[in-house]
Amino acid sequence: MTIRSTRRAFLRSGAAAVPVLAFSPSANAWLSCSDAAADAIAIPDLDGELLTDPADRAAAADDWGHIVSETPLAVLVPASIDDIRKAVKFCRQHCIKVGPMSMVGNSHSTQGQSQARCGLVIDMSGLSEIHAINPGDAVVDAGVRWFELLQQTLPLGKSPPVLTDHIDLSIGGTLSVGGIGGQTPQHGLQADNVLELWVVTADGDLEVCSPTSKATLFNSVRGGLGQFGIIVKARVKLIAVKPLARHYTAVYADVATLLADQVALMNEGRFDYVEGLGFPQPDDSYVLTIECVKYFDEGAPPDDAAMLAGLNFIPGTEAADTQPLYDFFDRLAPIVAFTKITGEWYLPHPLTDFFLPLSEAADFIESTLAVTPAIDIGYGPVLIYPFPRSKVTAPFIPLPNEPVSVLFSLLRWAPSADPAVAADLVAKNREVYEGVREVGGKRYSIGSVELDFGDWILHYGARWPQFLARKLIFDPKNTLTPGQGIFPW
Incomplete structure (x- = not known):
């Protein structure tokens, strides 16, 4: 789907919006009349929408975290890549910060990372x-969501x-931060x-880059947190998959045993997907569960006994079910729908x-969970799973200096909705982060710390030094993605 709109005939919620014609540096405001201020600067012609209505600006000052709210001066809904080029060039010339955000259901950032104050x-x-969908890849706009791509590729x-x-x-959003999931132990991050x-x-230029052409830019923007350029289109890899998913779960007695089995499965490649989850209980304990999936064709299901052989879960806790592969990939949809009905979806998420x-x-996770009551997790859960460091090629995704890293997500x-409650949880995140650094760990840069x-x-x-040098090369005025809070100028 492509948004189409008549130039400067902007419509929002069925009512005509006031067209934006100029920007005033002294007033720090977008103007509906080119001579409304002595220093009014005409904006470039845009085919999309430039929105200054308070409701649109308020929507752009929110994200899934519902913790940080930085109101922009305006929101651009581009109709083309050229709109983004013109807008970014104009903003750079006039020292206006730019934050890319997917506002369908708000950005999935949790600490204002995609926002742009003023x-x-x-x-x-x-x-x-x-x-395009080709035999081994798909070419998509950055605003396409992964489920939309899947709906077209899975039938193939x-x-x-x-x-x-x-x-x-x-x-575009997940490629900018990395993108991790249960297939990462075998395939790396989405950015890989x-x-x-x-x-x-x-500068407002459009560059096409790859591992063999303009590789420095390519390797900077993959997992670069939006600091070096705005991803507007991507050619993403596709692989052959089977139509059905055999889904296995089992409960473990402790984190060390869970991790040992996950590492063994990672090295063996027995499953197409492996994660671990900790579900908080009313007594503040956690039920540790492995989740594994094998893709298969109808008529040739995997042997359950063989798939679970050698694993050290608690006997009698294993379970298996079969579902269409898309249903497995979209397994969170019912939870999302339920929490939207109950209102929990709209509460702060300081993950x-x-x-x-x-x-x-193992020791760090056990000790952290021991002092993390269920009320501090809520719906949760906790995620625990290892992946090889060698699978991650994006250079600006910092990882521990060991062959295997373990994702630990609260x-x-x-x-x-009490801001004091969210602030307390963010402060607790900081305490955990201090401990993570002490044991040689790193932060995945999407959460609330x-x-x-x-x-x-x-x-x-x-x-x-390399990160800073790339910033000085590609964005010396620090125009892009100020919400990450990396550079103070």
């Missing part, structure tokens, strides 16, 4: 066309190698499975994700 938010859902027996657990996320990118730089070195992971749902400039330097470690 700047311009670009609603990337305005670019939502699937351009194809899927991206890696999917996040929640597939109602934009492709992109073949070509179309990027609008801070946080970490990468731990395998040697420290997917917190605040029990109320407040970092200062020094923290970011420690986060990137030996890669910080």
